[in-house]
Every structure is written in C-alpha cells, then in structure tokens.
Amino acid sequence: MAMSKSVRNALGLSGHYAGLIAFAIFTTFPFLWALSSGLSSDASKMYLFPDGFWPHEASFMWFERVFQEMPFLTYLKNSTIMSFFTIIGVVAISVLAGYPLARMKFPGRGLIFVAIIATMMLPGEVGIVPNFITLKNFGDFANWIQESIGLGSSWNMREWIGLNSYFGAIIPNFAGAFGIFLMKQAFEQIPQDLIDAARVDGATEMQILWKVMVPVTAPSIAALAIFTLVNAWNDYLWPSIVMNSKEKLPLAVGVFNDLTGPFATSDNILMAAIVMTVVPVLVFFAFTQRYFISGMDGAVK
C-alpha cells in the first residue's frame, strides 16, 4: 500500500469528475458545435475537429439571416399561443380531476383511477390515425354548423376546431394521466383538518378546491405547468400531422421543415436557427430546473 489515503481520495475524486465531464461533453457537444458554427462567418472550418468548436471571425450575420429566410417570429408566436393554452387546459383539467380522486369518496373512484393510470401503458402513438379522423369529423361538423346557420364560406369554421387549427393541435394533450396523477398526489398531502374546517364553515367543494387546495399546492401546480410548457413547446409529431398551413406551424415543426427543406441554403444558417430554437427553452430551464428534478421525484413516489 504505497499510496496514502489522501492521494487515493484525490485520485478517486478526479476520476469522479472526469466521468461527469465526459458525460457532460457527450450531452452538450451538438449544441456547443451549433453555437460556434452559428457564430462563425468563416464556414470553412465548421466540420474540422477541434476547430469547429470555436467561432472563426465571429459575427451575428447568420442569426440575422435566419429572420430573413424563415418566418421565425411567426413560428415563435404560434408556439407561444399553443403552449399557453395547453398549460391552461392541462392545469385546469388535472386540478379538477385530481381533487375528487384524492379527497372525495364516491362510487366508481377506484375504477376511474385505474383506467386513467392504465392509459400510461398504452402506446399513445397508435392513436394518431383515429385522432386524425376524429379531428377531420370535428372540422366537418363545424362546417355543417356554418352552412346550416347560413354563414358565408369566408368564416371557414372548419379550421376553428378541425384539422389545421390550433385547437386540434393541442386538444389531445389536455387530459393526461401524468398531470392528474401529479395533482392527486399533491392533494393527498394536505391535512384533512384544513378541509374539515372549510366544510364546517359551509364551503362548497368548488370553494374548498379553489380557496384552500389550489393555494396550498401551488408548487405542484407550478411544476405541472413547467413540464407542460416544455412538452408543448417541443411537441413535434402531432402538430406536424395536423397543421398543413405554414403560417400556423410551431417552432419545433416549422424550423425543422425549413431546415430540411429545399430552401436550406447554408449550413451555418441552420446552426444559427438550431441555437435560436433551443435557447428560449434553455433559459427557461435554467430558472426552473429545480422543479424538474423535484417534480419527477413527486411523480415517481
């Protein structure tokens, strides 16, 4: 045993950090590379290692070109609208459904809860074909209403709730087992005394939920809202199927289509666009990351 204990500890610690840094490089290198390529006005070294990982003749010209070559702000607006309403929908529905499942006794409660949890096991992607048809029918129905009350075709109500509508792109995500489960867990933590006291005061269930439960579970609601925001912001598949007009696409779909489409002119523009799409999420994540870890924690237990 030649090595002293402190040397071995130091070696162990450096090994520990070496492992951590190796994994950190693995998870971030595409973004670091995209950032430095987006900032380089000299594109010739982009694919060279290690030169590609720092900017050459740094400038923001590619970022400016992104705004000229794709309707970035339109996509940003669409993503914002869709994410905002998804959060409202998911939070409202999960809070409403979580409360009776956690704190009220009524016939059928067990069965409903099991049914909701069971949906987590279903391969949800198999639902894309039936949901596509359902939304097509929604659109036909809206069109039928429009015709039967005699509105002109300029109203185009088919695209209010059917295919190619914001509504259609987000509504299937509203009621999810994850959100309901998270809120149920949160409501179960609240002491019964608080509810009993409100009941004695003659509060209705709606008042208990709104005035007692919601304020106390605000951290869980925040966690749910943050999760929902990230999922909605990044949702690619379903909006890409439902939306067919370019001016309604969210960032995840619109940027992808433009990047891989025939108008992709220079690799550096693509890299700049990738950075611009990822950065809003990263900034948001930097401020809220504690909720991600603790929110997942709550959901597992």
Next chain:
Amino acid sequence: MKNSSSYTAVAYLFLAPALILMGIFTFWPVGYNTYLAFHDYAIADGTATWNNFEHFKYIYHEDLFHSALKNSLLYLLVVPCIQLAALVIAKLVNNKLPGMTFFRATYYIPVITAISVAGVAWAFVYKYDGMLNGFLTWVSHFIGYHSGFERVEIDWIGNPDIAIYSVMVFTFWKGLGYYMVLYLAGLQAIPTEVEEAAILDGANAWDRFWKITVPMVKPTILLCTLLSTIAAMKAFQEVIVLTKGQSDTYTALFYVYDQAFRNYNFGRAAAAGLVVTFFCMILAIIQFRFFGDKK
C-alpha cells in the same frame, strides 16, 4: 355530510372534463383503431368496409413490415445501454460535491430539446462530411493511422448496415437525462449508512455498485426498464427526423406512420399499429414476470 347523491354528482362534475377528453382522444382511438384494422377506410367519404383480415394477411407477407418489426426488436438493444448509463450517471451526481446541480441540469438538456431540432443537429454530426467524421479524422491523424489530408468518410445514417445503430445512439443521447432523474429519485431513498458501512468493510466501488446500489433501486430499475422498452418498441420520431426511413431504418411505428400519412391507407396502418400494441403488451408482461417475481 350533505346528501350523498349531489355529493357524487359534484365529484363526477369535477371529473367530467378529464373523462370526456380522455374518452375522445385516448380510449376511443383504442377501439376505433381495432375497428379500422379490419376494414378498408376511404378517406374521402369516411366509409369503412369489412375486408376479411386483408390488412393482416398483407402485412404478414410483406417484407417491409418484417424488416420494420425486426428493426424495432433490434432497437431494444438500446434499453440495457441506456439503463446502465443512466444509473451510473445518477450515482455520480448523487452526492454533495460542488457543481452537481450544474451537471444534473447539463444531462437533462437533451430531454428538454425538441426532437426535431436535436435531430437536425445530429444529422449534421452524422453526415459523411460531418463532425463525427471530422473528430475521427483528428483521432486517426493523432494515432498516426491516417496521414496528410485523408479524411474518415463513414456515412453514419446513409449506410444500411450501421444507420439503425446511429439512430439508436441518438435515442440514447436524448433519453439519458430522463432516466437519470428517475434513478436519482430512487437513489435518494437509500439511507447513506448502508453505503458507509460497506466502505468501512473495505468493499470497493465496483462491488458497492453491484451489491448495494443495484439491488436497492430494483423497483426503479423495473419501472425504467419497462418505460424504456415500450419507448424503444415505439421509436419512430427519431427515424422521421434523422433518416426518413431510408437505409434500412424502418421501425414498426414508422411503418404505421408511413402507411397512414404517405400512403393514406388508414386500415393497414391501424392493423400494423395493433400488432405493435400487441408486442408492447407481451414485452410488458415478460418484464413483470421476469423482475416482479424475485421481489
């Protein structure tokens, strides 16, 4: 207590929005998908006609669907890799050393990136004159294997022999942080005394990992393996964004997607989807048998 029937009514009123939406967009698709699988669906007028198992007979004999299923099963290789790596990372960040919050957040970044945008970045890494080959060129020059201006030129997502593995690496990269957080939750439930006692007994890090950590997070391992097996069986967004099904990367759900939205054959897509659901359920049952009994 107020009268019980109005109380029940209030409970159901609260549940109504969730139940109605889940009914329309989660439960109804299961039934309707099964119905479609046995019918020819005409997208123009929305009529479905019974076709005597034609879709199942067709995909049973179709090579493309066979290779799609084969690729989806091959994709399960990613499960043990991602689970082991996620557990190791969770172990590495589960302590009070400085900088751990930073590393946890860093590992989570791929999870919160849109799959489409991450896919574009990786397509640039993978293309034959891309960054991965640039890196390998640098390595091969460094160890003296190549000289001068020679470049490594492997078409990572264009070569049918390796493309599927490249897509799997992307899945691995994207999912690592998610499972890390789940394992972290499991690890934090282990009392620190257990590990300290083992250190006093002179157990090395390797033994401690396999004999203490792994057995104690077994419930989390079951959960994560189940989630990632189903995710691997369902993998196809990766395929859409990286290869569009070129170079032998068709997976089972990509077949479903392709039949539905490129061929507009909703019936056949539904039949293939039903087969995938069936496989997912079998895998889930196998795992519950395999891990569940030993608890």
